[in-house]
Amino acid sequence: MSNIAFIGLGNMGGPMAQNLVKAGHALTVFDLVPAAVQVLVADGAQAAGSAREAVAGADVVISMVPASQHVDALYLGPDGILEHIPTHALVIDCSTIAPQTARKVAQAALARGLDMVDAPVSGGTGGAIAGTLTFIVGGTVAALERARPILEKMGKNIFHAGGAGAGQVAKIANNMLLGVQMAATAEALALGVANGLDPKVLSDIIGKSSGRNWATELYNPWPGVMENVPAAKHYAGGFGVDLMLKDLGLAAEAAMGARAVIPLGELARNLYALHSSQGSGKLDFSSIVNLIKRDAP
Ligand code: NAD
Numbered sequence: 001m002s003n004i005a006f007i008g009l010g011n012m013g014g015p016m017a018q019n020l021v022k023a024g025h026a027l028t029v030f031d032l033v034p035a036a037v038q039v040l041v042a043d044g045a046q047a048a049g050s051a052r053e054a055v056a057g058a059d060v061v062i063s064m065v066p067a068s069q070h071v072d073a074l075y076l077g078p079d080g081i082l083e084h085i086p087t088h089a090l091v092i093d094c095s096t097i098a099p100q101t102a103r104k105v106a107q108a109a110l111a112r113g114l115d116m117v118d119a120p121v122s123g124g125t126g127g128a129i130a131g132t133l134t135f136i137v138g139g140t141v142a143a144l145e146r147a148r149p150i151l152e153k154m155g156k157n158i159f160h161a162g163g164a165g166a167g168q169v170a171k172i173a174n175n176m177l178l179g180v181q182m183a184a185t186a187e188a189l190a191l192g193v194a195n196g197l198d199p200k201v202l203s204d205i206i207g208k209s210s211g212r213n214w215a216t217e218l219y220n221p222w223p224g225v226m227e228n229v230p231a232a233k234h235y236a237g238g239f240g241v242d243l244m245l246k247d248l249g250l251a252a253e254a255a256m257g258a259r260a261v262i263p264l265g266e267l268a269r270n271l272y273a274l275h276s277s278q279g280s281g282k283l284d285f286s287s288i289v290n291l292i293k294r295d296a297p
Helices: 013-022 034-044 051-055 069-078 099-111 125-130 140-149 166-194 199-207 214-218 241-258 261-281 285-292
Strands: 003-007 026-029 061-063 090-093 115-118 132-140 155-162
Touching: 003 013, 003 051, 013 034, 026 051, 034 090, 051 069, 061 069, 061 099, 061 140, 061 155, 061 285, 069 099, 069 261, 090 099, 099 115, 099 132, 099 155, 115 140, 115 214, 115 241, 125 132, 132 140, 132 166, 140 155, 166 214, 166 241, 166 261, 166 285, 199 214, 241 285, 261 285
Parallel strands: 003 026, 003 061, 061 090, 090 115, 132 155
Antiparallel strands: 115 132
């Protein structure tokens, strides 16, 4: 069993770390929010007073923080941990960030003789809790094989997308599709309801028809259609609007850099930006339905 330093214990990192504790690994954890650390301590993890303290003596370092700037600061900033990670350790960053930031940190790690992979995840908080996440890995085959036994304790599917940063490119493409799909699903349901349909009946019909998708199957945005989804809990928890907005911004940057054409991704980015600007940034992204639906006349 490995000594694992786990940094970032939010909606995703918390349950991922819990699954590693359950699998028998020795975890030392750190988050800027003390309450998040205490949850893990109750499960048997050890608390560290700082990220640097967490990585001392680690065989594996895992980070799950919000965005590129957090990963950059965590590893390479003035209090950065990279210089303090034991050189035999494997580094796994599971955050969704810009591919160029992932490559920059991986190169700095390599310069220190450390193996590092970018391993963003798909599957949402439900997948994090159930240990059924999909990991989309960028890095060398050798580093992926070192990471595999750890990732298998948190997920079910492990893909090798390519070299450093490739996991992030694949993840960004997937999340752009997710953002578009959720907004389009909300729009279709709102159209039906505005024309007198029951949202549950319409969802059942779409679920067996050609518009069927991940949102209609597992994450319906309309309240009252599904249990145990953010729409059933006033859009609390889940995957925040601001995180979706960040991912759509990463897609826009990647498109500009490669002269790719993403008209629907750009439209979705603007919809989530408008929704966030109206005070919904911390709600789950399926709350985009509130931007679209109209109250009954
Ligand atoms: P979150 O905001 O719930 O959690 C992030 C945690 O990181 C917070 O607890 C924060 O305090 C901590 N943090 C930030 N900077 C830190 C630092 N320097 N040191 C220690 N802790 C620090 O976010 P989340 O929903 O868990 O998402 C994390 C990442 O996973 C994001 O990149 C997101 O895009 C991605 N993701 C999220 C989901 C989802 O459904 N929530 C799904 C797939 C991928």
